[in-house]
Amino acid sequence: MFIPMFTSRLFWKPFVYFSILITLVSLIGGYTTSKWQNDQLKEQLRARLRDTAISLEDVARKSLVSGDFAHVQDIIQKINAQTKVRITVVAEDGTVYADSDKDPQVMENHAGREEIIKASQNSEGDSERFSDTLQIGMVYYAFRIEHQGEILGYVRSALNTSAINDQIADIQLRIVKLVFIVVILGLLMTGIVISRMTRPVVQLIEEARELTSAQLGKTVEHGFDDEISELSRLLNELSSALADRMAQLEQNHHELLTVLEGxxxxxxxxxxxxxxxxxxxxxxxxxxxxxxxxxxxxxxxxxxxxxxxxxxxxxxxxxxxxxxxxxxxxxxxxxxxxxxxxxxxxxxxxxxxxxxxHDITEVRRLENMRRDFVANVSHELKTPLASIQAYAETLIDGALEDQDNNRNFLNRIVEQSERLHLLIQDLLSIARVESSTQTTEYSVVNVTEVVEKCIQYHQPRAKKKSISLEVNSPQGVAIYGEPEGIRQILDNLVDNAIKYTPENGTVSVDVQTQEKQVILKVNDSGIGISEEHLQRIFERFYRVDKARSRELGGTGLGLSIVKHLVNAFGGTIEVTSNPDQGTSFIVTLPRAEAGQPTVPTDS
Incomplete structure (x- = not known):
């Protein structure tokens, strides 16, 4: 636990702060002590210089009054030999009369010296500077000499600072060593104290980290009887609460993703x-x-x-x-x-x-279909109604009395009425097969019987055009569907084949069986359909040749009804055709399985 503790910021932050504090306090203390010692030594030096200068006050006064400086020169040289204190006697105008180290005659005027200026103002003065005369650092003290209220001159004492500087350097070295020892001891004590304080917290952090890396809900045990113990208890409660919350969040997240993906x-x-x-x-x-x-x-x-x-x-x-x-x-x-x-x-x-x-492609398609459907229905209904109205108005206007044409007008009204009737029937049929609410009962349907009845129904129309109707169907073929729907599929396909096949043509219905499917093929030798129309022939009201289709009585809804019925029965429809080479419609429907209910085709 010591390694993570000493790599923890919880240990190093207070350690660094306290280390800086201890170092600053030690440095400030050392600096203060050193400065105090320095000041004390210099004060002692100044006191020594002052005592020396004052002791020569009387001798200097007599020499300055009498003008005889030989005696004072002798005295200051003896004192200098004993004390190493340099002594100078200076007149009031700055002229040097006696000096223990140099010949006064060659010395410059001292009136501008700092200590002399201070003494002239305050009776005494001191200074510290480099001596141009001796070329060494000196400390000076000057004492003013007066006689009967008149300034006679000054006694100046001075000492070389090298001795005191050596003492100061020695003291500073000792202080530096002491500060270093104090800092080292302080850092050691700080590290020990902080480590004892932070060890429980670091241990708790490590266990909390293990808690998060392992699994929520794990408990942290501690033997501390203090705030750390309370923190451990709170951490355990938090872990348990977070485990419950994370489980709930994970469940919610999973449910949300499931919903979004679905x-x-x-x-x-x-x-x-x-x-x-x-x-x-x-x-x-x-x-x-x-x-x-x-x-x-x-x-x-x-x-x-x-x-x-x-x-x-x-x-x-x-x-x-x-x-x-x-x-x-x-x-x-x-x-x-x-x-x-x-x-x-x-x-x-x-x-x-x-x-x-939102993918609204189907919505747009249905909107377009609805719009086209409404437009087409309106047009398809308007055409026969307009014809009926026109013929009726013609009869009312007098054509009814025209014995040569009135019957023809009435026949046209009947034809348009029949066309309108067929259109309405087809609209009802397509509405029925497209209705999602329409319920249809499926059953087993005998396809062979449906085909035979369809051929019988269309045989008279085929004979009028000398069209040969052929059937190729094995007996007993059955599919699973709705009888009326199967009849309507065949009826529309055969009706179209007869309409668009010229005289002396052929229309055939072939029934083939596979393992799970029944294939109905309606082939004709008619006019055929060009390739650009094949993809659209199952659209409502779409006609390849509109004029020919109306002439033949088509509504444009037959193939659309066929496709919807085939899709409703789970089958597929395909068409192959070439112009002037006939057309083949191939309907694939699921074959009836054993056990499915059977309904007669004439029901």
Whole structure:
């Protein structure tokens, strides 16, 4: 536990602070002591110089009064020999009359010396400077000599500072050593005290780290009977609470991901920097994303559509829901609706955005179909109604009395009425097969019987055009479906084949069986269909030749009804054709299985 403790900031922070404090206090104490010792030595030196100068006051006064300086010169030289104190007698004007170290005659005027100026003002003065005469550092003291209230001159004493500097250096060295020892001892004591104080906390931190790296809910045990014990107890409670909370969050997160991944709508979330944070499977399929590859990348770098950037900017700008629509050119062409909302954060100017993408391609297709259907129904209904109205008005206006033409007009009214009746029947049929609420009872249907009855029904029309109707069907072939629906499929296909096959042509119905399927083929030798029309012939009201179709009495809904019925029965329908080479419709339906209920074809 010592290694993590001495690498812990909890130990080093107070240790560094206290180390700096101890070092500063020791340095300040050492500096203060050194300065105090320095001041004491200099004060002792000044006192010595003062005593020496004052002791020569009387001798110097007599010499200055009498003008005889030989006696005072002799005295100051003896004192200098004993005490090493340099003594100088200076006149009031600064002239040097006696000096223990130098010839007074060659010495310059001393009136400008600092200690002399101070003494002239305050009776005594001192200074410390480098001596130009002796070329060494000196400490000076000057004492003013007066006689009967008149200044006669000054006695100046001086000592070389080298001796005192040596003493000061020795004292400072001792103080430095003492400070170093105090700092070292202080650091050791600080380390010991701080380690004893922080060891329980460091140990608790290590166990808490083990707790987070292992598993939440683990308890921390301590034998301390102080605040650390209370902290351990609180940590255990926190660990238990966090374990419960994390389990709940993980469950919620898993449930949310399950919901998002199961949505048909695409969901994509970006942060405040427009970087992708989440995208569900649906949106990845829509925009060809790979979440592992694209997570963290800017959305404008991955999805390069202006509408995506627009809804993000608008949602962030207004902090409200914003909706936009866009088109993916494909193939296939897809229409998408984007609903963007900002995600609130603590920062007002920065928020993430969540975008829900709805695939409205089918909605758009149905809208277009509905619009086209309404337009086509209106047109198809208006044509026979307009004809009926025109013929009726003609009869009312007098044609009824025209014996040569009135019957012809009445026949036309009947024809248009029949056309209108067929159109309404087909509309009801397609509405029935498209209705999600329509319930149909499926059963086993004998296809052979349905085919035979269909051929019998259309035989008179075929004979009128000298068209040969052929049937190739084994007996007992059955499928699982709705009898009326199967009849309607065959009826529409055979009816179309007869309509668009010229005289002396052939129309055949072939029934083939496979293991689980029954294949119905309606072939004709008619006018055929060009390739550009094949993809659209199952659309409602679509006619290859509109004029010819109306002339033959077609409503344009037959093949659409056939396709819806085939799809409802779980089958498929295909068509192959070439102009002037006939057409072949191939219907594949599931074969009836044993045990399924059977319904007669005439029910």
């Amino acid at each position: 949505m048909d709508e695409g969901v994509i979330a970006v942060d405040e920097n427009e970087r992708i944070r989440f995208a569900n499977e649906a949106v990845c399929e829509m925009f060809d994303l790979d979440l592992q590859r694209d997570q963290g990348r800017p959305i404008w770098e991955v999805i390069r559509f202006q509408m995506v950037e627009t809804v993000i900017n608008q949602a962030r700008k207004t902090s409200e829901h914003f909706r936009g629509e866009m088109e993916l050119l494909g193939p296939p062409v897809r229409f998408l609706a984007l609903d963007a909302s900002s995600i609130p954060t603590q920062e007002k100017d920065a928020s993430g955005i969540i975008i829900v993408v």
